[in-house]
Amino acid sequence: xxxxxxxxxxxxQGSLLASRIxxxxxxEAGYDVKxxxxxxxxxxxxxxxxxxxYGDKVESPVIGEGxxxxxxxxxxxxxxxxxxxxxxxxxxxxxxxxxxPMPVVTGQxxxxxxxxxxxRQKGVNIIETDALALAxxxxxxxxxxxxxxxxxxxDCDFTKEQLLAATRACVPAKLAExxxxxxxxxxxx
Amino acid sequence: xxxxxxLMLGNEAIARGLYEAGCRLVSSYPGTPSTExxxxxAKYDEIxxxxxxxxxxxxxxxxxxxxxxxxxxxxxxxxxxxxAADPLFxxxxxxINAGMVITVADDPGMHSSQNEQDSRHYAMAAKLPMLEPCDxxxxxxxxxxxxxxxxxxxxxxxxxxxxxxxxxxxxxxLSDRQEREIKPYEKNPQKYVMMPAYARPKxxxxxxxxxxxxxxxxxxxxxxxxxxxxSPKTGIIASGVNYDYAxxxxxxxxxxLKLGMVFPLPEKLIFEFASKVDRLIIVEDLDPIIETHVKxxxxxxxxxxxxxxxGEFSHTMLLELLRGKKTEKLSMDEALPGRPPVMxxxxxxxxxxxxxxxxxxxVMGDIGCYTLGAAPPLSAMDTTLCMGASISSIxxxxxxxxxxAKKTVAVIGDSTFMHSGITGLVNITYNKGISTVxxxxxxxxxxxxxxxxxxxxxxxxxxxxxxxxxxxxxEAAGVDPEHIxxxxxxxxxxxxxIIAAELSCDCPSVVIVRRPCALxxxxxxxxxxxxxxxxxxxxxxxxxxxxxxxxIGADGRPVIDNSLCTGCGLCEKMCRFGAIKTxxx
Numbered sequence: 040x041x042x043x044x045x046x047x048x049x050x051x052q053g054s055l056l057a058s059r060i061x062x063x064x065x066x067e068a069g070y071d072v073k074x075x076x077x078x079x080x081x082x083x084x085x086x087x088x089x090x091x092x093y094g095d096k097v098e099s100p101v102i103g104e105g106x107x108x109x110x111x112x113x114x115x116x117x118x119x120x121x122x123x124x125x126x127x128x129x130x131x132x133x134x135x136x137x138x139x140p141m142p143v144v145t146g147q148x149x150x151x152x153x154x155x156x157x158x159r160q161k162g163v164n165i166i167e168t169d170a171l172a173l174a175x176x177x178x179x180x181x182x183x184x185x186x187x188x189x190x191x192x193x194d195c196d197f198t199k200e201q202l203l204a205a206t207r208a209c210v211p212a213k214l215a216e217x218x219x220x221x222x223x224x225x226x227x228x
Numbered sequence: 229x230x231x232x233x234x235l236m237l238g239n240e241a242i243a244r245g246l247y248e249a250g251c252r253l254v255s256s257y258p259g260t261p262s263t264e265x266x267x268x269x270a271k272y273d274e275i276x277x278x279x280x281x282x283x284x285x286x287x288x289x290x291x292x293x294x295x296x297x298x299x300x301x302x303x304x305x306x307x308x309x310x311x312a313a314d315p316l317f318x319x320x321x322x323x324i325n326a327g328m329v330i331t332v333a334d335d336p337g338m339h340s341s342q343n344e345q346d347s348r349h350y351a352m353a354a355k356l357p358m359l360e361p362c363d364x365x366x367x368x369x370x371x372x373x374x375x376x377x378x379x380x381x382x383x384x385x386x387x388x389x390x391x392x393x394x395x396x397x398x399x400x401x402l403s404d405r406q407e408r409e410i411k412p413y414e415k416n417p418q419k420y421v422m423m424p425a426y427a428r429p430k431x432x433x434x435x436x437x438x439x440x441x442x443x444x445x446x447x448x449x450x451x452x453x454x455x456x457x458x459s460p461k462t463g464i465i466a467s468g469v470n471y472d473y474a475x476x477x478x479x480x481x482x483x484x485l486k487l488g489m490v491f492p493l494p495e496k497l498i499f500e501f502a503s504k505v506d507r508l509i510i511v512e513d514l515d516p517i518i519e520t521h522v523k524x525x526x527x528x529x530x531x532x533x534x535x536x537x538x539g540e541f542s543h544t545m546l547l548e549l550l551r552g553k554k555t556e557k558l559s560m561d562e563a564l565p566g567r568p569p570v571m572x573x574x575x576x577x578x579x580x581x582x583x584x585x586x587x588x589x590x591v592m593g594d595i596g597c598y599t600l601g602a603a604p605p606l607s608a609m610d611t612t613l614c615m616g617a618s619i620s621s622i623x624x625x626x627x628x629x630x631x632x633a634k635k636t637v638a639v640i641g642d643s644t645f646m647h648s649g650i651t652g653l654v655n656i657t658y659n660k661g662i663s664t665v666x667x668x669x670x671x672x673x674x675x676x677x678x679x680x681x682x683x684x685x686x687x688x689x690x691x692x693x694x695x696x697x698x699x700x701x702x703e704a705a706g707v708d709p710e711h712i713x714x715x716x717x718x719x720x721x722x723x724x725x726i727i728a729a730e731l732s733c734d735c736p737s738v739v740i741v742r743r744p745c746a747l748x749x750x751x752x753x754x755x756x757x758x759x760x761x762x763x764x765x766x767x768x769x770x771x772x773x774x775x776x777x778x779x780i781g782a783d784g785r786p787v788i789d790n791s792l793c794t795g796c797g798l799c800e801k802m803c804r805f806g807a808i809k810t811x812x813x
Contacts, residue, residue, distance in 0.1 A: 050569065062397055072235060072397075073363070073398045075396040076395050076396070077339060077395070078677070083569040083570060083571070083572060083600065084567075084570040084571075085568055085570070086566075086567040098472045098476040098543070099469075099543040100363070100393075100398070101542050103542055103543060103545075103555065104544060105544075105558075106544070116567070119564055120564055120567075122558050122559060124557075125557075139776070140565050141567070141568060141570050141603070141604070141774065142565045142566060143565050143779065144771075144774070144778065145774065146771070146780055147565075148565035150565070151564060157561070161558055163558065
C-alpha cells in the first residue's frame with residue numbers, strides 16, 4: 040500500500056514547508072515516506088508541485104497521473120492543472136485564492152471561470168476554503184499552507200495530533216503561535 | 229551506533245555523510261540541484277565549508293586539502309563539472325592522500341538548467357570511479373563508503389546525484405562522526421607534479437587502478453552492486469532513482485541488477501544476471517551508457533529502443549512504455565493558461581530589462597534569475613549560453629559587427645561575474661574591444677536561493693568579510709575609470725541615460741546596475757502601490773514591466789494586488805498621468 044498526497048501551488052506560497060510537515064506526520068504515524076520537491080528557477084512565481092508518498096515501503100519518489108489520493112492545492116488554477124494526477128475517488132482540498140499567471144497578467148489569456156464547479160461536475164470531491172483570509176485572521180497571510188493542512192487534518196490517514204506535532208516541529212519557534220492558530224482555523228473551517 | 233532516523237533531503241544526507249565520515253573541508257559553487265549539500269555541511273562546526281568563486285577553484289581547493297591529509301569534498305551541478313573538468317582529469321593521475329569525494333548533480337528534465345547532460349561520461353573520460361545512490365539513505369551510506377574506498381584506491385570518488393535524489397526526502401539512519409587525524413603529508417613530486425616524465429607512468433597507475441576497481445564492482449558483498457532475483461521473465465539493470473521507478477513499476481514481476489557503481493561496470497555480474505533472465509531491459513535516463521556497455525559485451529537487451537533519451541523518467545512512464553499499462557485520468561475540458569516562472573514582485577532586474585527593451589538593444593545574457601528577462605513581456609534577451617558567456621560572447625559579437633557595438637550590451641550577475649565573467653572582461657580590454665558590460669549587482673546569488681558570494685561581504689559560514697566591489701575589479705581589469713558607472717535600476721530614466729552615454733563611446737564600459745534582491749530581509753517592504761481610478765487613462769503603460777502584481781480588472785483598468793506588491797514604485801514611474809501612488813503600509 041502506498042498513499043499519495045500532492046501539494047500544488049505557486050512558487051513562494053510555502054509548498055516546501057507543507058510537504059515537510061506532511062512528511063513528518065507520516066513518520067509520526069509510523070510509515071515509510073518519500074517527499075519530492077522542486078527547487079531553483081521554477082520556484083519564482085511558477086507552478087510548483089511537491090509529492091508526499093507514504094506506506095509500508097515507498098519506492099518511487101514521484102506520483103504519476105491518476106495516482107494522487109489527495110491534492111492539497113494552494114491556488115485554484117493549479118487545482119485544475121494537476122487534476123489529471125487525481126485518482127478515481129480521490130479528493131481535492133483547495134484554496135479559493137486566485138493568482139494570475141503571467142499570460143493572464145499580460146492579457147494573452149484569461150483566468151478560467153468556475154474552475155471548482157467544473158471540477159466538481161466531473162464527480163470529484165473538491166473542498167474549497169478561503170485559506171488566505173483564514174491565514175490573515177491567524178496573523179500572517181504566509182500561513183495559507185498550514186491552514187490547508189488543518190483542513191486536510193479533518194479527514195486523512197493522519198490524526199490531528201500527528202499533523203499538529205509535525206507542524207510544531209517544522210515551523211520556526213517564533214511563528215509557532217500563528218501557525219497553530221492557522222491550523223485550528225483550517226481544521227474548523 | 230544508529231542513533232535515530234530522520235527525514236532528509238538527498239543533499240542533506242550527503243552533508244550528513246560528510247560529517248560522519250570525518251570530512252574536514254568543503255569547497256563548492258552553488259548550482260541547482262546540488263546547492264543544499266554545501267549549505268547543510270556548513271552547519272557542522274567540525275567542517276570548514278566555503279563558497280568558491282567557481283567549480284574549478286572549488287575542486288582544486290578540495291584536492292589541495294586532500295593532498296594535505298584532510299578528507300575533503302566539493303559539490304557542483306552537471307554544467308559546473310564542465311568548468312571543473314581541467315583539474316578533474318588530473319586527479320585520477322595524481323591520486324589523493326586523505327579521502328576526496330566529488331558530488332555532481334545531473335538534472336534530467338531540466339527543472340532548473342540550460343541543458344541535460346550525463347555526467348557519467350566524465351567519470352569514464354577522467355577514469356574516476358562513480359557511485360550513484362537511489363535515495364537519501366543510500367546517499368549517506370555511499371558518501372561514507374566513498375571516503376573509505378577513496379583512501380583504499382588512492383583516487384577521488386564521484387557521487388552522481390540526479391534532481392529526484394538530490395531533492396527528495398526519505399528516511400535516513402544517523403550515526404556519530406568518526407573523527408580522523410590529519411594524515412601526514414610527504415613531499416612526493418613523482419605523485420603530485422604532473423609534468424610529462426612523472427605523468428607518463430601515472431597513466432598506467434590509473435588504468436591499473438580501474439582494473440582493481442572492476443574487481444571490486446563484481447563483489448556483491450561490498451555494499452555497492454546487488455542482484456535481486458524475483459521473476460526470471462524480465463531482468464532490469466538500473467541505477468539511482470531509475471531503480472526505484474523500476475521497482476514501483478514491476479515489483480516482484482522482475483529481477484534487478486541494481487548498480488550502485490556506474491563506472492567501472494561489473495561485467496561478470498552483468499553476464500551472470502543476463503544469463504538468468506528471459507529478457508533484459510536497461511532502465512537509464514539520459515544517455516545509453518550502461519546499454520552501450522552491455523551490448524559491447526555481446527548481450528542482447530532493450531533500452532533506448534523503448535525508452536526516451538531526453539527528459540526525466542517516472543514509474544508511470546515505465547508502466548506505460550514497458551508494460552503497456554495506461555492509467556485512467558481526469559482532465560479539464562479547456563486549455564489552462566500556463567504559469568511560467570517570473571521575476572518576483574519588486575525584482576530590481578525588472579527596471580533594467582524594461583530599459584533595455586525600450587532602448588531596443590541586443591542583449592547577450594547569462595545564467596541567473598535575470599535570464600527570466602528573456603520571457604514576455606520584457607523579452608529583452610538575445611542569448612544565454614553558460615556561466616560567464618555574456619561578457620566573452622559580446623566581445624566576439626561586436627568584433628564581427630562593430631557597428632552593432634553601440635546597440636549591444638552584456639548582462640551578468642555579481643556572482644556570475646566572479647565565477648567566470650572577470651576573464652571575459654580582461655579579454656575585452658586586452659584585445660581592444662569596445663563592448664558595454666552591465667553587472668547586475670543584487671547583493672546576493674539569487675537564482676539558487678540566496679547564497680553569499682565574494683561581492684556580498686559574508687562567507688558560507690555567515691562570517692563577515694570585506695566584500696569585493698565589481699567596479700574595482702573592472703578598473704583592475706583595464707576598464708578606464710571614466711567608463712565605470714554605477715546606476716540604479718529603480719530609476720529607469722537615469723539608467724537609460726547612463727547606458728546610452730556608455731554605448732556611444734568607442735571603448736570598453738562597465739555599468740554596475742545595483743539594487744538588492746527584493747527577497748532580501750534588509751529590503752524594506754513597508755509600502756505598496758495603488759492606482760487612482762480617476763486619473764487612470766487605461767493606457768496600460770504600467771503593464772509593460774511585466775509585474776505579477778498588476779493585472780487588468782473587470783473595467784479594463786489595471787489593478788494592483790496589495791498582498792504581493794513590495795512598493796518598489798517602478799510602476800509609478802511608468803504612469804504619465806500620475807495615477808499610481810506609493811503608499812506606506
